Amino acid sequence: xxxxxxxxxxxxxxxxxxxxxxxxxxxxxxxxxxxxxxxxxxxxxxxxxxxxxxxxxxxxxxxxxxxxxxxxxxxxxxxxxxxxxxxxxxxxxxxxxxxxxxxxxxxxxxxxxxxxxxxxxxxxxxxxxxxxxxxxxxxxxxxxxxxxxxxxxxxxxxxxxxxxxxxxxxxxxxxxxxxxxxxxxxxxxxxxxxxxxxxxxxxxxxxxxxxxxxxxxxxxxxxxxxxxxxxxxxxxxxxxxxxxxxxxxxxxxxxxxxxxxxxxxxxxxxxxxxxxxxxxxxxxxxxxxxxxxxxxxxxxxxxxxxxxxxxxxxxxxxxxxxxxxxxxxxxxxxxxxxxxxxxxxxxxxxxxxxxxxxxxxxxxxxxxxxxxxxxxxxxxxxxxxxxxxxxxxxxxxxxxxxxxxxx
Numbered sequence: 001x002x003x004x005x006x007x008x009x010x011x012x013x014x015x016x017x018x019x020x021x022x023x024x025x026x027x028x029x030x031x032x033x034x035x036x037x038x039x040x041x042x043x044x045x046x047x048x049x050x051x052x053x054x055x056x057x058x059x060x061x062x063x064x065x066x067x068x069x070x071x072x073x074x075x076x077x078x079x080x081x082x083x084x085x086x087x088x089x090x091x092x093x094x095x096x097x098x099x100x101x102x103x104x105x106x107x108x109x110x111x112x113x114x115x116x117x118x119x120x121x122x123x124x125x126x127x128x129x130x131x132x133x134x135x136x137x138x139x140x141x142x143x144x145x146x147x148x149x150x151x152x153x154x155x156x157x158x159x160x161x162x163x164x165x166x167x168x169x170x171x172x173x174x175x176x177x178x179x180x181x182x183x184x185x186x187x188x189x190x191x192x193x194x195x196x197x198x199x200x201x202x203x204x205x206x207x208x209x210x211x212x213x214x215x216x217x218x219x220x221x222x223x224x225x226x227x228x229x230x231x232x233x234x235x236x237x238x239x240x241x242x243x244x245x246x247x248x249x250x251x252x253x254x255x256x257x258x259x260x261x262x263x264x265x266x267x268x269x270x271x272x273x274x275x276x277x278x279x280x281x282x283x284x285x286x287x288x289x290x291x292x293x294x295x296x297x298x299x300x301x302x303x304x305x306x307x308x309x310x311x312x313x314x315x316x317x318x319x320x321x322x323x324x325x326x327x328x329x330x331x332x333x334x335x336x337x338x339x340x341x342x343x344x345x346x347x348x349x350x351x352x353x354x355x356x357x358x359x360x361x362x363x364x365x366x367x368x369x370x371x372x373x374x375x376x377x378x379x380x381x382x383x384x385x386x387x388x389x390x391x392x393x394x395x396x397x398x399x400x401x402x403x404x405x406x407x
Contacts, residue, residue, distance in 0.1 A: 002051045004072040006038065006065050009315060013040050017185045018063045018071060022046070022117040022143075025057040028080045034117040034143065036071070037311070041189040043318065044279055044311045046117070046143075054078035062182075114141035121146035144310055186280045197340045202378035205337040208390045210397045212353050212368040215239050218400050230295035236350070237273070238297040240325060242403050243396035244348055245269040245290035248323060251389040253381045254346045254374075255322050263380060272321030272341060273301055275308040276331075282308045283341055285321040329353065329370065338375045345380045348393070349373040 006016055016038040023029055023036075034046045035055070049055075051074045059071035114122060114129055118141045122132065125146070132149045134141040183191075197203065219234050226234045248255040248269050256265045269290040272283040284304035289297060307313045324341040329352035338349040349372065356369040374390045396403055 002053070002074045002076050003070050004035065004047075004049075004055075004074065006067050006069050006071060007047070008067055009038075009040055009045060013067065013315075015064055015066050016040050018059055018061055018065055019044065019184075020061055021057060022120055023055055025055065027055060028078070029053065029055050029074065033115060038065075039185045039279075040315070041185060043282060043313050043315060044186065045314075046311070049074065051076050064185075114146065115143060117143040118146040125149070125151040127151065147310075184279060186282075190280050193342060194339050197342050201340055201342070203340055203375055204378050204383075204386070205373050205375040206383075206386050206390055207335070207371060207373050208394050210370045210372055210394050211358065212236075212370050212397070214398055215400050216368060226295070230299070232295060232298045232302060234294065235298060235301075237301055237325070237327065238294045239397060239400060239403070240348070240350060240393070241271055241273075241286065241289050241297050241301075242294065243393045244271065244323065244325060246396060246403065246406070247389045247392040249290070250392060251381075251385045253385050254376065254389045256380055257322070257343045257345050258377070258380055259343070266322045268322070270320055270322045272318075272324035272344075273304065274324060274326035274341075275305050277308050277311070279311070282313060282318060283321060283324055284308055284313055284317045285319070324348070325350065327351075335371050335373065337373060340375055340377060346374055346376040346386070346389075348390075349375070 009016070018036060019039045020037045022034050029035065029049045029052065031049055031052045033049045035049050036047050038045055038047060053074040053076040055072055055074050057072045059065060059069075063071075065071065114132070114134075115136070118132075121127075121143065122129070122141075127146065127149060129141060132141050132145050135145050136142045215236065219236075223234055226232075252265045253263075255269060256263055258264070268288050271286045271289040273286060274281060274283050284307070286292070286297060286300050286304070292300070304313065304317060307317070321341065321344060323344060324347040326338050326347060327350040328336050328338075329350050333351050334354065335351055336349050338347045340347050351371045351373075353368045353370045355366050357364050358367050358369065359365075360367070372390060372393065374386055376386045
């Protein structure tokens with residue numbers, strides 16, 4: 001027997017929550033198959049199997065477990081269990097009825113096969129492997145493939161019927177239902193960090209407005225050539241990241257932090273990008289953003305955002321940021337006061353772009369305007385620095401060629 005134990009996933013993490021088993025008790029798993037999801041204070045991680053064999057589950061979903069605790073075992077001497085003839089015959093008939101006349105059109109080797117995590121999702125969605133395009137090695141269906149494929153028509157009809165029944169049951173009077181669910185470990189951590197930031201810092205917010213017309217014109221002109229050359233879109237986030245790193249060099253306090261009785265200043269900019277996921281807000285970090293090109297920044301942000309959304313972000317990828325950018329504009333926010341991401345001293349908030357009348361050279365014209373906000377810790381950042389930082393970001397965005405010339 002090979003024990004399955006909760007691995008060491010971070011220096012400060014001593015306990016995790018087992019949120020979901022991705023395989024069934026008694027099933028055969030291969031080395032590398034994903035067994036379960038565990039949630040720490042900072043992220044949700046997937047545990048792969050280190051061995052092949054039949055699994056015995058020994059911990060329930062929702063259990064809070066210490067690092068090193070045994071949660072199951074694998075019989076490495078067991079062989080894959082052959083399916084009963086009747087079941088195999090039924091699967092064969094189902095496969096034939098779905099895929100077409102005969103097996104000569106596609107050999108078993110060509111048929112897609114799902115990972116254990118994907119299998120569970122496909123069962124819940126009522127999907128057949130033939131309905132899912134596998135993007136893994138040798139066409140294997142991954143968890144992401146299963147998540148991105150719509151539920152089968154039968155399953156969708158069931159959901160529609162259930163929804164219709166719910167609506168009908170509520171049509172006789174107003175609902176007064178109450179739903180109670182336990183906070184996830186990640187949500188509890190987010191809540192604690194936000195409250196700590198409010199209670200332990202002298203947080204203030206300063207605002208400014210940015211005319212996005214120059215950047216939008218630049219994007220419009222070079223959007224297609226940029227994508228053709230770098231295979232990535234040119235978004236606003238790379239402009240604001242680059243502008244922020246240049247402003248941080250001019251105002252190092254905004255890129256600093258307090259450690260006991262000491263002030264810590266960084267000569268590099270590890271920029272955290274706030275990403276909203278189904279399980280909560282996470283902040284992956286773009287390392288040394290001050291030395292990266294626009295294309296590399298865009299690629300890194302896209303890579304980290306996708307990993308965060310799919311629950312595959314690692315603790316190392318979220319550790320040690322020196323400054324954070326959050327974009328509430330993607331949700332339609334016009335203005336906000338973002339909360340500092342401790343132990344950092346400041347956070348930049350972007351918002352939605354709205355056509356507004358502004359005065360330019362004595363003339364009233366309509367321009368795409370974004371409000372930006374900088375929340376900062378007044379213990380380390382003075383008003384002059386905070387206003388100067390935000391004004392510098394504004395000037396760089398309104399004259400983006402300066403970022404290319406570093407002036």
